Amino acid sequence: MVIPRTYFFHKVLIVRQLRQVTVIGLGLLGASVALSVLRKLEGVRSVGYSHRATTRRKARQMEVAHEVMEDMGAAVAGADVVILATPIRTFREIMAAIAGSLPKGCIVTDVGSTKGLPHRWAAEVLPGHVRYVGSHPIAGSEKRGVEFARDDLLYGADCVVTRTASTNPKALTTMKRFWAALGCRVKVMSPEEHDRIYADVSHMPHIAAAALVNAANSDELRFAGRGFIDTSRIASGPANIWMDILLTNENLCDSIDRLSSELAKLRQAIADGDEQRVYELLEQARRKREALIAYKMKRKEMT
């Protein structure tokens, strides 16, 4: 795990700049962001909101934020940064609900795994005196819920920050600094670029893993070894969160079509008994993956 050397620098600057960060939605990721602000950004007030009473109670018991509120408008009223950490498809509604309570100059962001629709909804719904920047901190765990919140979940994680031509440059800088101050390696791109890339490297693999499990006969699965278990690991992810991601990435069908086409190539080569072609397709994949692993090792993102 490599933390940028500028980590402390960003921390010093961001605590001077922000007075309050409000997190809407206290699942694993939202609660971990609130807890990280509380523990790591000394002097910045951490406020959390959840619509569930049991979540609020747990969040208070665990002290994931300075204050856990049940009124969303009140929770965002004093915020410099508001972070949506609910399912992506709730964002539009939440943006509309908080629009009247957001203070002037406030930055709204989110932690959704797709970025096209959040940008569109922000442009449609948020008032002009508010600035929207997209965020996608790539941190998670098999665990779910506020009870698994950790103040180091974001430490060493990648975080993509998304901007369009109309994104306020100062707000962009603030959000880059915010995530960097929590230990993230920040990358900036457009929402279109983000969704295209993550369709291929994250959402398509999820589809492939789920299809693989569904295609196998249940009676046969007890013979599955490490290969099957690793290849299908991500299919154990929560169905509701993944449904939300898959239904909001407009590039995904293109990626699935490319996957189907690659499967069809392999099938054809096997059906033809075409050694040369089967070998080429397998070797192409092997080399491409070896290059990926070499890149990750070099960057110390893998050991």
Add this chain to the structure above:
Amino acid sequence: MVIPRTYFFHKVLIVRQLRQVTVIGLGLLGASVALSVLRKLEGVRSVGYSHRATTRRKARQMEVAHEVMEDMGAAVAGADVVILATPIRTFREIMAAIAGSLPKGCIVTDVGSTKGLPHRWAAEVLPGHVRYVGSHPIAGSEKRGVEFARDDLLYGADCVVTRTASTNPKALTTMKRFWAALGCRVKVMSPEEHDRIYADVSHMPHIAAAALVNAANSDELRFAGRGFIDTSRIASGPANIWMDILLTNENLCDSIDRLSSELAKLRQAIADGDEQRVYELLEQARRKREALIAYKMKRKEMT
């Protein structure tokens, strides 16, 4: 890792029964079998054969067998058990080449990952005084070659032993005992059942992993995280060995068709924005995989 309690019992019986085991082909798996016989089955002579001079030299230096020979006929002449550990598609030719040298009552087996064609070839090519049983020890490593041979590679591994209606029952018992004596958990099935099951749990995942890597844009791969890396892990396997497996499993195209059909279902549900259907398909995969993991944990095949 769970070793059957009967491990020592099988070992005591097998060393009384066998005088010589000959392994044809000294790659990682073949050399590990020869080394396991040498180290674990005291009193049984371990003989190895490789057509490559450099492999023979390394095998001798490492002492993976009592004797490493360059004449295949001579290597099998005194064998009670001959184990083919070369690529599957060489088996027919090797069976024909050794047919005249195999002693009466000798058992021929192999360690190939598909079993339909080896059984067919054995029936066509091996002389009547020889008994064929199929074997598939599910052991391997990312490493390749005689230099990575280990005497514990088979210890705790599953090993499928395959038989047809015409398989000699005593030869079947001997082969079950042999693998059990090396620490394998032995399962017996028909070659058809084996190939159908392993098409789904091993060969189809390999195809899925390779297709997934080939479908992703090389420039985007640097954004890949743990999900992509795990889902594609097996695509790093050696292309020549996998080509051999994929081209000899006659059930594989059926499995690929089922995978394609599951992909198409997910794609359709996403394209339709059909929440309920996307959720159902993801949840079906999640539950099926959780049941698999629970089964593996219970059997202590996973921790």
